[in-house]
Amino acid sequence: MVMMNGNEAVARGAFEAGVKVAAGFPGTPSTEVMDYTHQRYPDIYCEWSTNEKVGLEVAIGASFAGYRSLAIMKTVGLHVAADALGGAAGSQINGGLVIVVGDDVGRIAGDDYNDVRHYGNMFNIPVLEPSDSQDAKDLMVKAFAISEEYTTPVILKITSVICKTTSRVIIDEDYTYEAKCRVKYPVSFSKVIMTTMMMNAKGSEHPKLVKCFNDFPAHMKRLADDCNDFDINNLELRGKKIGVITAGTPYFYTKEVLPDASILKLGLVMPLPEKLIRKLAKHVDKLYVIEDGHDILEKNIKDLGVSVIGKELFPKFPEMTRFTPDVIEEKLVPDAPKRAIMDGIPFRLPVSCAGCSHLFITQILKKHKIKAAADVTCGLIGCFPHTEAYSLQKCMGSSIALSHGYNVATDHKENFVAMIGDGGFWATGINGLMNLIFNDSQSTVIIVDNSCLAMTGGQHIASSEFGFNYKPENKLEIAKVCEAIGVKDIVTVDAYEIETLENAILNAVNAKTNSVVIVKKPCITKFKLPKSDPYHIDQELCTQCRKCIHIGCLAIESKKGKDGKVEIVINEDLCVGCGLCSTACKFDAIKL
Amino acid sequence: MQDTGKNIIIAGVGGQGILLFSNLLSKFYMKLGYELKISDVIGLGQRGGGVESHFRYSNNPVLSPFIKAGDADYVISFEQTETLRYLHCLKEDGIILSSTFELSTSSVNTRLEKDMPESKTELIRKSGKKTFIVDPDENKNPDFDISKMMNIVMLGFYAELRGYSHDEMIQIVKENVPKKFVEGNIKAYEKGMAIAQTEVAEKESELSNC
Structure with missing residues (x-):
């Protein structure tokens, strides 16, 4: 028995499932799944890819080669990789393919509007959701089995609560790692190719066509039938008054607050075990759905024609960012004592670390009233009202294209500057820069080179001088890449040389050409830079x-x-x- | 009477070593054979964001990773604004162990909202709960940097308050902190013990007076 948090348990599950390749992109709360996999299980090939789409494609390729493969990202990252997931969904799977996706529930930052289970509905693929670390490890192993047996990619949904909660896990101490090769299908095409051939060909039973076709609706139908007997879907029949269908950590909140309730705990949340649901519905007077995130179980259960109470009693965001035992008690336990937080306690808005290079940039932008877009980077803290340096900020890698769009719409009358981190630049921002050049724009881009992906804890990127697969000769230089893309005016400045930085930004903004200012300073927190005397x-x-x-x-x-x-x-x-x-x-x- | 388990909320701000504190405590309770669930919720933001750890140990399997408001036996807090944030989580007979350290919030700094007019230390004292306050400024010590080792001071304090074996706890500290910090950490731990002895004695005399 060992103590593990959810991220550690998922990594252990990957190891016990005999995973050969793990690829992905950092994102809170699931980043550490990769970190632990790499640290503890050197048999598994690990890489942080340039972005989530690339990571998932690496895993899909490895799966086709016959080996169990894992992609790791947060839900926001799966939006980037959604095209790759759509390509894999419904196609023939050799080595099991599992996508571990972190839903950052409970945050007030925006990620909580997401729910990865939508992809289960959209692409018709299975989604599993663990309730604690033991469950996370076990479901990880199960996910690979499902992927191979029902020839489908599988999503394992983990939440910030699962990821950061430590509980006991029984591991197979004697397990000897083995990455098995399972090549069942000689070809694997996207649904588009398979269905096009099927629909247009007269002799669709021809062996050449048959080998391409994958009857994915039948596989999912079979899974939907079989999952009534899966032990990961557990029906606990107790009292007849209240029944609850639940998954994830809300299962434990429910069990603690409503010890007499009958509970259907789903390990597989998509597709649903219809028989078990009907059995519970018959057993109880009132049936509730208690699920974190969106009302997805609720809608899918209602689609079966089973009446359940969900968001009408438990309104979702903004009333609630995630379930807690308190929320359940308030609504379902009569006469529960009310306990409220003391009034007037000040809220903590995020603040940059002292000495962060981003502060130097925001200070200069504000001083000269330069309008700018921020990216997804530590620097986005500059959007908050205590700094107020940026007027536009959207998704990861977006700022370069955002500012280009603004500048073409306003006929380049003012130079709307883009600030982007090195992580965002390599992830997808580089596309924005290429786009800006060949569409003859005159925007200015500030690239903050802090040698790592700082916001998620300092993972390596293409321009880092460290990493799982790092070799000095393979390090990408931001300046050289910008030059190769065709940027006219490129300068590199140390963030702490404030006058030089100020002049560089002003020159770039005033030049009537495209320009990049690379602001260099290693992340002060990741690299523990030596301190000078305090002011x-x-x-x-x-x-x-x-x-x-x-x-x-x-x-x-x-x-x-x-x-x-x-x-x-x-x-x-x-x-x-x-x-x-x-x-x-x-x-x-x-x-x- | 045998201790069947407790619910502890550990709170503070980023960089105060809350996760180390809960990790050390978990090692101690594991040795005693308890079931555990520890949920480390890291709030919004970088350095200086709020951090809370829900720490539950029990003779029986622990269900919810979160402690329900009103179910906490202890709030152990390294920052006093954060202490206030969890007062409502305590049981009627719950106990507060709080530092007077305060990191002002950015919203107050920039006047987005007003700070509480009352002294936060006084608000904690007036909460009606059994309260122990540790002032890091009054306990500055040349042997260790209390601003960085408040977590270990609090560990020593808590262990003394609970009557735990200091030898065992110090052994766990030794096994789990980098070698170069062991000496300072032990000094910090002993300081916590000493403060607790004085505080507990004072509390007892207060109680016997009323």
Whole structure:
């Protein structure tokens, strides 16, 4: 018996399933599935791919070669990889193909609007959802078996709660790793090719055609029948008053709050075990669905003609970002005591690390009132009202194309700048840059080169000097790639050389051509850069203009002193001595 | 009476070593043979975001990874704004162990919202729960950096409060922190023990006075 969080358990499950290839792209909360797989199971080939679509395609290719393969990403990443998933869905599978996808439930950041199970409905593929770490490990093994038996890619949905919860797992201590090769089909085509041939060919029973065709609706029908007997779908018949159909961690919330309820715990959430659902519906007076994310189980169950109570009692976002035991108690336990959080406790908006290179950029953009788009990067914190440096921010890798669109629509009258992280640049932003060049745009792009994918904890990317498969000769140089793409004006600047950086950005913005400013500084948190002496604020000189506060640096605080008077102070434990705030202060109050 | 289990909420802000604290505690309870579920919920944001760990140990299998409001036996908090955020989670006879450290929030810094007018330490004291307060400024020590090792100070405090074997707990600390930090961590642990001894004695005399 060992203690594992959900990410560790999924990695262990991949190992025990004999996975040969794991590929994907970092994304909270499921990033560590790959990290653990790589650290602990060196038999498994691991790679962080350039983006999720590439990662899934690598896994699909490896699966066709006959080996069990795994793709890892978060739901937002599966949007990028959705085309690849659509291609694999309904096609012939050799080695089992499982896509582990993290739903970041409970966050107030936007990811909680997503629910990976939609892809199960859209592509008609199975989705599994574990309730704890043991379940995560077991379902991982089961997912590969289902993938091969029913010839389909399988999604394993994990949530932020599963990923970050540690509980006990029984592992097979004596397990010896073996990656089996299973080549059942000589060809595997997308549904488009298979159906086109089937629909247009007269002799569709011809062996040449038959080998291409995959009767995927029949496989799913068979799975839907068989899953009534799967032990991962567990019907616990107890009291007759309340029945609950649930999956994931809400199963445990339900069991704790409603110990007498009859529960159908689904391990396979798509397709549904219809017989078990009807059996439970018959047994109880009232049937509820308790599911994190969207009302997908609820809709699918209602489609079976079974009446259930779901979001009418438990309204989804924005009333609720995820289920908790408290929510269930409030609605289903009469006379439950009400306990509310104390009023007036200040909220914590995200703040950049002290000394982050992004702060230097946002400070310059604001000083010169340069309009800019941010990307998905640590720098997006600059969009929040305490910094207010950006006016546009969408998905990963988007900022270059966003700013190009803005500039062509406004006839290039102002240079709407794009800021992008190195991770976003390699992921999909590079497409935006190529697009910008061959469509003859004049936009300016600021690429923040911090040598890793900082926001998810510092994983390696194409321009990092480390990585699972790193070799110095294979490192991609951002500047060289930009040059090869055809960018006219490229400069590389150290973020801490603030005057040089300021001039570089101004020159680029004012030049009537396309331009890239590469801002270099390794991520201060990942690479634990040495600190300089902390700065402090001379309270005699400070006018409380709060300019320094709006830099958005974690080390600068507005605080009540012992005498109750508010002061602007620098937290010396957090300050790294970068000196940015001292350049921003007009009153020379910030000193070493 | 045998301890059948407890629900503990551990709270603070990023970078305070909350996950290490819950990890060390889990090793201790595992050795005692308890079932455990620990949910580390990392809030929105980078450094300085709120972090909460729901720590449950029990003789019976632990079901929910989250502690329901009103079910927490302890709130152990390394930052006092965060302490306030979890007061409603405590049982009637729940216990608070809180640092007076405070990291101001960006929303207050930038005047998006007003700070609470009252002293947060006083609000915690007035919560009606059994409360232990640790002031890192009053306990600064040349042997270790209390701003970085508050988690271990609190571990020593908690172990003393619960009457646990310090030898076993210190052994777990030794096995799980990098070698170069072991000495400082043990000093921090002992400091926590010492503060707890004084605090508990004071509490007892208060109780005997009323």
